[in-house]
Amino acid sequence: MAETEFPVLLATNVLGLLPAPALTRATALLMRRFGRTYPRLFRALAGHEPCTIGIEPTDLAHRFVLRFGGTPVSLVPTLTLEQPLNACVRGRLATLVGLLEGRLDSDALFFSREIVITGEMEAIVSLRNALDRETVNVFQAATALFGPVGHPVRRVALMLERRLAAAHQRLTMRHEALHAARREEHSIATYCARQEAELQALRTRIAKIEAQTRRRNPIGAVT
Template sequence: MPVALASRVLPLLPLQLLLGICLREIRSRHPRIFDRLGSHTGKRYGLDPTDLPLAFVLEPRRMNPRVTVVRTLPPGVDARIAGPLSALIGMTDGSYDGDALFFSRDIQIDGDMEAVVALRNAIDDSRVDFLAESVAWLGPLATPIERLLRGLVAPPSFRQEMGVGGGG
């Protein structure tokens, strides 16, 4: 996977800056996420794409949300959600159902389940599209780059294998 290869050799700082911009955009455009998270805004979520040599620690604090890019998840996160990058992204944009991904064992979850359920529901309701949000600041280049990224992280065959997705 080209994304995996690139993330193995590239420094993490540019990605962290990009995700920081993305998170600020999400905070201003989707404030309802934080309402739905309720007391779980104070939790630390470990997001672990199993096909990438890096992971993310998400702290969805209402006033100052933060995401940290790490090579491996540190101990002490409240909850961990692990799975292929395309599955994790597909859950956020409504392409995949989180419960179905759990039943099929494509994702693994552990830790504080209330926090996981709250995050899943908050994001599902928000219709946040992480790929679109992360390139929105690129202006006229946003659309072609978004298309390129979608091709890299969510090959169509994955959706068919899952037996889930937006079709039907």
């Protein structure tokens, strides 16, 4: 795992545990950090028409509201997205972070339905194009918030991420093993059904050939 790669599993777990006020404070700090690190990005967004975008990570309980244009850029966590939105983006946290960092192709994710975008596209396209000019790194910005201990924090976070990944993998393997037997049964059933269908088709074909032969030899030469 690269030094700067976003630890998705850790983030999903930590963000899930954070109480709302703490999360609000953390995202506000992160946005301020972004503003300092990527001033050109923030200038581009400030020049846009006022716009509100809902962000819905499907593997988190929290939703986020991103505002830009006219006002300073803000990202606020919320439990529901009930306010009027210009557009909404939905997808897994890892996917959304990948988009933010420009590592993933938004169109490809849209085609494959890994992200779902609803509402007006103008704001989304402007945001995507503004982000695509930068090389945003969420993990670096987040750990930089810890100031001088940022680097150790990064190391600990990455270690935790590796452990979580290993645990996750073990879990997946056990899950696989549990379900393998059932799948096998299923595949045998499918195989039998296919054989049955083929047999039926052959029977029909033979019957047809017999009928044709009978028509050609009405005397009854078929034996």
